[in-house]
Amino acid sequence: MHKVSKTTILAGALLTVSMLQGCATAIKASSTQNPAPSEAFSSFGRIEVKPTVFAQGYAGNQAGMAKIDENIRKDLAESLTTWNAAPANGRVLIIEPIVEEIQFKSGAKRVFLGPLAGSSGVRMRVMIRDNKGALVATPEFFQRADAMAAGFTFGVHDNLMLTRIANLTSAYIKANYVRAEGGPTGADDKAVAAPMTN
Numbered sequence: 001m002h003k004v005s006k007t008t009i010l011a012g013a014l015l016t017v018s019m020l021q022g023c024a025t026a027i028k029a030s031s032t033q034n035p036a037p038s039e040a041f042s043s044f045g046r047i048e049v050k051p052t053v054f055a056q057g058y059a060g061n062q063a064g065m066a067k068i069d070e071n072i073r074k075d076l077a078e079s080l081t082t083w084n085a086a087p088a089n090g091r092v093l094i095i096e097p098i099v100e101e102i103q104f105k106s107g108a109k110r111v112f113l114g115p116l117a118g119s120s121g122v123r124m125r126v127m128i129r130d131n132k133g134a135l136v137a138t139p140e141f142f143q144r145a146d147a148m149a150a151g152f153t154f155g156v157h158d159n160l161m162l163t164r165i166a167n168l169t170s171a172y173i174k175a176n177y178v179r180a181e182g183g184p185t186g187a188d189d190k191a192v193a194a195p196m197t198n
Helices: 002-022 062-083 107-117 147-152 156-178
Strands: 046-049 092-103 120-130 135-137 140-145
Touching (some): 062 120, 120 156
Antiparallel strands (some): 092 120, 120 135
């Protein structure tokens, strides 16, 4: 009887581990670092931030995308007011955040399933162009919320993931205003997709 109990516990533990591994987010970044834009953003007399959208043909979590947009606007509000108070020079920088992939576990799902709901992840591309359509930069940003950490905090980590990706985006825009220097994507080496081989 005692022997069967140990076997059952071990089998249960192995099943749980395999389920959690299967719940890891499949979303990956392409690198850990974004290259510098073609020029500093201060070269532009006006800077316009468009609403955050999904990539064409992609349907994701609307609430998650709305939260990212809200956080970007909050982060950049003061800087944009200052930057756009400078004299116009006929040049406008247009910034468009595009969510390419998102897996966002809602609070309700976390409460019922905890870690078994899986990991959350988000990858976003920001298209930065001038008012003539020329590309200035296309930085990528990535964040994830681990299934275990998010599960045991009832979704707090999932929501913080959305705040962090917005913070990374805003930090990149602010850092490249005076000098073109690039910035981190938010991904570590483990979150970078392996290169395709022939």
